Amino acid sequence: WALDGYIPRINALALMFSAIxxxxxxxxAMWFDMEYNRHLRGD
Structure with missing residues (x-):
């Protein structure tokens, strides 16, 4: 389907689900890292 330029609906849904x-x-993970390293900031 990459050559035709047409992606089936189920593949588009799977791609969107995976990206989200x-x-x-x-x-x-960024939020947890910020919380874990909060003591380094001095707050």
Whole structure:
């Protein structure tokens, strides 16, 4: 389907789900890292 320029609906849904899940996991990890290192900032 990469050559035709047409992506099936289920593949598009899987791609969106994976991208959203990945971004949420990344932001969640960044938040935990900020909380874990809060003592280094002096607050």
């Amino acid at each position: 899940s990945g971004l949420q996991s990344l932001f969640f």
